Amino acid sequence: MARVFISYKRDVRPDQDLAHALVKALKVSHEVFIDTSMLVGERWVERIDAEIRQADFFITLLSPFSVNSEMARTEIELAHQLHAQRGHPVLLPIRVAYHERLPPPLSSYLSPINWALWEGPEDTPRLLEQIDKAMTGGTLPGTTSSVSAPAPMVPHASCAMMRPPLPSAPLELDESLDGAMDTESAFYVVRDADSTVMKAVSQKQGTTVTIKGARQMGKSSLLMRGLAGALAANKRVAYLSLQEFDSPSLTNPDLFFQRFCSSLGDQLGLADQVGAYWQKPMGSSQRCGQYMSGHVLRALDVPLVLGLDEVETLFELPFGTDFFGMLRSWHNNRALPTTPVWKKLSIVLVTSTEPFLFIKNLMQSPFNVGQTVELGDFSVTQVSELNQRQGSPLSPRQQEELFALLGGHPYLARKALYLVASGSMRVEELFLQAAEDRGPFGDHLRHLLFRLGSQPQLKAGLREVLQRGVCPNEDVFIRLRSAGLVRQEGAVVLPRCELYRRYFRERLSVS
Incomplete structure (x- = not known):
């Protein structure tokens, strides 16, 4: 049995x-x-x-x-x-x-x-x-006759097919609420960070940009729009989500760097020269650097923007420091008169975790150079704008109630408005059932609680926040903030939104 x-x-x-x-x-x-x-x-x-x-x-x-x-x-x-x-x-x-x-x-x-x-x-x-x-010892059939073959590590919409965002787009209520938004989505809310990223990827000389923010802030969507803007500026783009690398790649540094190079070449339509570069007597990160400069950048007649999503995947891996040190050297190489080819490369990094927790040597970090933009929650005005784009399913009073509940959480605000606008739930039901395990946000809330269950330090830290408005352990606070669970107002640490306060007070047995 x-x-x-x-x-x-x-x-x-x-x-x-x-x-x-x-x-x-x-x-x-x-x-x-x-x-x-x-x-x-x-x-x-x-x-x-x-x-x-x-x-x-x-x-x-x-x-x-x-x-x-x-x-x-x-x-x-x-x-x-x-x-x-x-x-x-x-x-x-x-x-x-x-x-x-x-x-x-x-x-x-x-x-x-x-x-x-x-x-x-x-x-x-x-x-x-x-x-x-x-x-009983066999395997499932696993045929690929009726399922799309595995695609290379590229965004859902191929970078080659991306177009610059239009001023307006048709309203589609069945648009996916998960993952990066379509670059032409009518529901995308432009924030101050957008102009910073767009300007950076459009300039002639290469640069390094870091997009930071808690989970579900819209970081990947901003990256996609940045890549679309780069295409509009007649640049080439490549996209890699480090989360898509399989287990063998993440446990074997040499294999990881080889597949990193192969994926770049595949996206850019270049001949695979990885085998030749891996014959050179040097470390994997050096081979990768030479592949980028000697094969990729020299083969392109226009600048390249490289978007790297979910980079925190590598933070705790043994070779993560080598990878990020390599990116830092690529940034530094732009200043060398002997290697002008590096001026063609821009790098956009996306992370939800504070890099300094894992990269102790600041000289090996690509996150403290170039430009950094940090995404925050929507403002009242932006939630109102999103409500209007959905056809104004909420009255002004209900908008205020939604903001008081969610505090401008981008993902939850989009989901709430979608549920009401699509007729899936009446607004009264949404507010009444908001903090229930089987309510409109139940899947999201249960996921967060389950994650906390495997991390006792974070669970205890959130309990401290709920009880006393403090989080004495700085490392725990940063991890809770990166997970999108808490925010800071002056010296006080608070749950990110009222919904989280209600849900976790009951589940963590806070009096």
Whole structure:
């Protein structure tokens, strides 16, 4: 009898129906956990964490709903980490009528693994046979005949096809709320940081720009618009999300630098010369630098803007310092009269974590040179502007109530307005259910609470903030702020918004 954990997006169909069909069939021979089996009042964070850690098999249902669920992504990440550390649970991905390439970071976790495809109830018996074979030593079929082949590490909209943002765009209420926004989205709110980034990437000589901000502030969307602006200025662009590199790359520095170079060449349509450069008797970061200057930059007749997203992925890796030291040397090389080719390169870095926590040698950091822009929450005026673009689903009084609840949180404000404007939820219901686990923001809130459960220091720090308005440990405060959980007003540290205060006071048992 094996222990089986089923991860899925609750309250949507066909995901929930398939999950319950799997439970009914598998529990005959196995011990199966699904979140609906938890008792009322049970501490669900601890239970889910324990069940994933004890599981022999982790079945994840992949659909357009689940791949954009923060909670589902967190469960998959934990299962992937446990499997890498000790070989179990075995991940069994099931695509639920889902034929698209997986978004990062799920692509790095699941793309190398065989999967099964379920199109409808008629496929359930066949799927159960495939799962049974996989659980007795086989693998899922994993054919690629009906699913898009893995794409190179590029943004969802190919950089080559990006166009500069239009003054206006058609209003589409079904636009995705997750990930980087389309560069022509009518719902993109321009902030002061936009002009700084646009000006930097448009100037003739190369520069280095760092975009900082907490989670879900719109950093990746700003990067995409910056790359679109660079294309409009007749520059070439390349984009890499470091979150998309797979586990072998992130554990083998030589492999990482090779794939970094290969990805750049692929995006720019250049011949692959990585093998030749890796014959040179020098370190990987030096080979990478020579590849950039001697092959990439010399082959281009126009400047290049390199956008690097999710760079905090490397902060705690052993070779992270070497990589960031390399970027710093590229920045410094622009000043050398002997290597003018480096003046063609601009670098835009995106991070949600304070780099100085991990890069102690300031001379090896690319984050304290060039320009830095920090994204903050929306202002009252910007939330009002977003409401108008959605067709004004909220009255002026309701706008004030929303701002008091969310404090201008970009992602949550967009989600709230979308739910009301699309008719998915009445505004009265949204406010009434806001801080509930199954409410409009439940997936987001449960994800944050689950993350805290695995980091006792941060959990204790947030409890201090809620009880006393302080966070004595500077390192903990910076991590909480980077996670988007707290903000500072003078000497007082507060939850980022009223929604977080309500939700975490109850879940962390703060009196």
